[in-house]
Amino acid sequence: MKNSPGTDFGERMLNAAASESIRHLFSKSESVEVSIRCFPSSKLLQGSIDNFKMSGRGLVIRRDFWVEEMRFETDAVAIDFGSVLGGKIRLKQPTQAIAQVTLTEAGINDAFKSELVVKRMQNITEPALMNLSGGEPVSFDEVQLKLLPENKIQIFAKAVLPNNTVPISMTASVAIERRRRVSFQNPKFEPEAVPEDLRGISEILTMAFAEILDNMVDLDRFDLDGVLLRINRLETEGDKLIFSGYAQIERFPNAGRK
Structure with missing residues (x-):
């Protein structure tokens, strides 16, 4: 978890809860960085946050599928403030995020x-x-x-x-x-x-x-808990295969689902 020098207590609390939730999407991970922006912090009391970003490297999905890098970023999101006090994040409604997923030749x-x-x-x-x-x-x-x-x-x-x-x-x-x-x-x-x-x-x-x-490679077979990936384009770049699209986030993941 990374925090900017001006991050206040509300954002730190959100980042901690989000990092714990996102970590449970993956069987393994080299790094997962989460950043949630809420300014002024008083908006958190109404359950409004400005921006949510996630960046992960060396991720393993369902114990077998290696992802070199995954990123997604949302616009404004409405959350249940009471869930944050309990160390979790609950969305008031589903949200979309722009997403990018990078696979390597070795991982494939x-x-x-x-x-x-x-x-x-x-x-x-x-x-x-x-x-x-x-x-x-x-x-x-x-x-x-x-x-x-x-x-x-x-x-x-x-x-x-x-x-x-x-x-x-x-x-x-x-x-x-x-x-x-x-x-x-x-x-x-x-x-x-x-x-x-x-x-x-x-x-x-x-x-x-x-x-x-x-007929084999369907993203729905590699589902993430509460996160549905949809891809608009792909491109090969050296030994990497890069997907760009969006993530439909229905809910933040539950602990134990990997």
Whole structure:
């Protein structure tokens, strides 16, 4: 928690309560900085604050999903002053904040190893895949994603069939759909990384994997307690994937929800 030199007792009390609440959004965090502005402080008695800012680094959501940085900032917010006296913050009505979320290439690749994501890529029974595997389920593993300029990505993985493992390789563009889903668009098979004798089957498996991936990343699956994220745009920048949008804050989070 950071306080400016002129921060008075009311703001310090708000900052302390907000920091404690925000901390419970995450399984782990390297740092969480909260700043609440209320001037003059007498407005707090009416439950009015001017501005709320949060900045966090090294955040882990639901124990598996690493966020390099998350920021959001609101305009004026109405709160229940009585809740502050109890060490909590209760909103009188939901509020919106501008938001920015930064993921790293390494963090994304770690997410592909998480239990939630691995389950989505195991024992797939799509008819097109089972035709290649003699009627047996197909799995994908060892996924490695590389961020490229101009909102493009490159992905390498392995398709596990009953009697064979086939490397797959693709490029695609990433975009946002309906402000909450990451879409992998215009997938293209990249044969150079695949042995020549496997390229035919690898191309089919790659396109099937691209379809599975395109239906996998929905922000609502990574919900934060009381905070709904919506994304307007994204961009790749070196080894970072940066989302910009807004956060719908229904309530301040409760302790214990991570």
